[in-house]
Amino acid sequence: MSGECILCGKCLEVCPLLRATGREELGPRAKADLCRLLSEDTDMLSETDVARLAGLCLGCGRCREVCSQGVDVPALVAGLRGAHPDFKTWLWKTWLKHAKKLWSPGSAAAKRIPEQFHSEKIGPMLKMLAGLKGGAGLEPCLEVTQYPDTYRGQNMLLFAGCTANFVQTRWLMTALKLLDGMGVEVLPGDFKCCGSGLKAAGFADDASAMSAHNVQVWRDAGRPPVVTFCASCRAGLQAYDGCFWSAEEQEVWEKTLVPLSSVLRDVSFVLSTNVSKALGYHQPCHVRGDDSDRTLLNHALKGRITGATGRECCGFGGVMRLAAPGLADPVNRQCWDTLAGADVVVTGCSACVAQLAATAPDSVTVGHWLELIR
Template sequence: MSRHKEERGPECILCGKCLSVCPLVAATGREELAPRSKALLASMLRQRPDALNGVAAARLASLCLGCERCAEVCAQGLRPAETVARLRAEHPGWREWLWKQWIQRAETLWPLARRTAGSLDRSPLRLLAQKPEPGRLGLMVKSLCGLDRSPMRAYLSLRDVPEPQDVMVRSGLDMAVPEGGPTAVAADALTSGVLLFSGCAGRHLRPEWDDTARALLAAMGLQRIHADFACCGSTLGTAGLFAEQRAARERNLEIWRAGGRGLVLTYCASCLHGLRAYADEPELFHGPAEVALWRRRVAPLSRLLKSVRFMVSDDAPQSVGYHRPCHTRGTDHDAALLRAVLGGRFRALPDRCCGFGGPLRLADPESADKVARQRVLDLDGLPQVLTGCTACALQLAASAPKTTITGHWLDSISQPLP
């Protein structure tokens, strides 16, 4: 979240545009979970705080996936997810505390969760996840079950890689710099080096994604600067943990400055969305020029691969589904890369949320799971599904049928790279 303090501006006019895009409403049929209902409750809490049970009303209003689809269609330009975050901040509970521990202690807890997932098949807890109505604990266990799925067999390999400067120029990155032209911009980026933002899942749950990303940068001849980034802060803000989000952002910006303010490349759509949102808080930066530079220097890794040629093995799946993450904004460079490489094998899935939901997984896993089940219906008959968000990849692994292999698009690229 970028605007933590409530700004009195346009009010929700209850037009209902958000009803058509809210995954929670579509999956549950509960209009009280709609963004406009949350806006109405939040308004009533402001105007008549004594007329409602504040904690109960805020808890209901905070049942949100954080997908931000509603903000894209809101006629008033409202951001309901930010309203939800403020409600969570004003009425914190054990869920917010637990989410804070889960994110800030990811280095310890997440690898432990992955090791634990490998023993779930032999644990009575697995039965909770397999029940027709698994309940809250069962659904939490179920979310871990995807961590022990068999790894995807890679079928893409590098065929031709241009010179590093050509890679930068053809990617179109940093073209907003007016002086010097594309070649000067590319040379500047190469001199500065690139910083890989792996995200929490890449660092602590799926290190193989990080290995492949680093190998790709090396194969393109790009200098990678070691950067011990923190969480992007997006999920902390969604949970109403604004102080923790601010600290994470400040740390990441200091690391970027120490690394020469080079390109920050990430392979997670949600992290990309969270990093770009830093520019909405100009007080984090050393003036407008640095804000503008940050906007230009944060980019998806897939955009850098536009000029790289891949070879598809003969035994690659004939049909590969693609799940577009909710937090992908504008051009979907992950989809563009896969479409270009896979050709007729590429299948874009209907635009739905995966059901991950962040803090909602703790507050109301039953509703989050209903959203996930709607996504699963689209996977019928597909041998494989890829995505460009690490959280989506984890959720798809937990909810997809065993007949469908799921993963991040990095999983499809073979190791070792030349």
């Protein structure tokens, strides 16, 4: 925490959990106050109560962005999670650290569990796991007609993220095809997970090891631009700290992180007749500033996005999805209320795709915007 809360209330205005539940004790200010009190008296709450408190944060980071005092509530909550781990955080850590081994078979296993055995608490989680690998995906409606020479001949690294690497390889293949069309030389790079999910869950050491590895991959490649197509991965990479040789190198790293959609901004597309007449777009919480994904889609789809979120969270929440799914559900419902009427919803975050696909109305299909491109 950089400073003390001055009760300005800015964080309360942006917190999706508070907005959806109306319970101020779940808001950022209450968490910051309680974390401060716990730092003064560690015996104030039992281990069980502290672990429960640590689960009640979506980790969207909106409060951190607006706080004039530099109070980082998600980081405070991550500290609580690290100091008071429980079975749910251990399960989350195992799931993230062993994504290559667990995600594909885990998704296949979840698909085989009949819906009558889906309890109220774990049913949404099972549905999300089952949908990780996706079905047929979205029906493509965009085809490239011309690539610009903007990046032709440049060397870049592609940070695809765990979902694209291990369960949604069609996203990876489409991204590689598009970069090839742009004339970009995609360099080999053995990246690990961005580590943001582990960091938010309180496993700072594991996250630091991943960040150090990924930065070294970048160094070994000559410090080229790093292209991403997942907003959460990009936010996790941007938050790297403590693994650089100097402040100048850290600044260079942050400037080399490039959204794929910004690389494609001058690509010309032709729109097929099968485009949805009610296409919605979900803006991930971890998009800060201009949303290049939405800008690209507005251009490519000729303004056919009929509904879009702005401040709504999908309700994924990382470890909170395991710790308090009932509290995340109203957040998710508000998101779907905003997207009401859409029959196809796209987004640029792998976690948002998983959460929205698991909770979508029966008449709605969800996918990454890359799935719209042939």
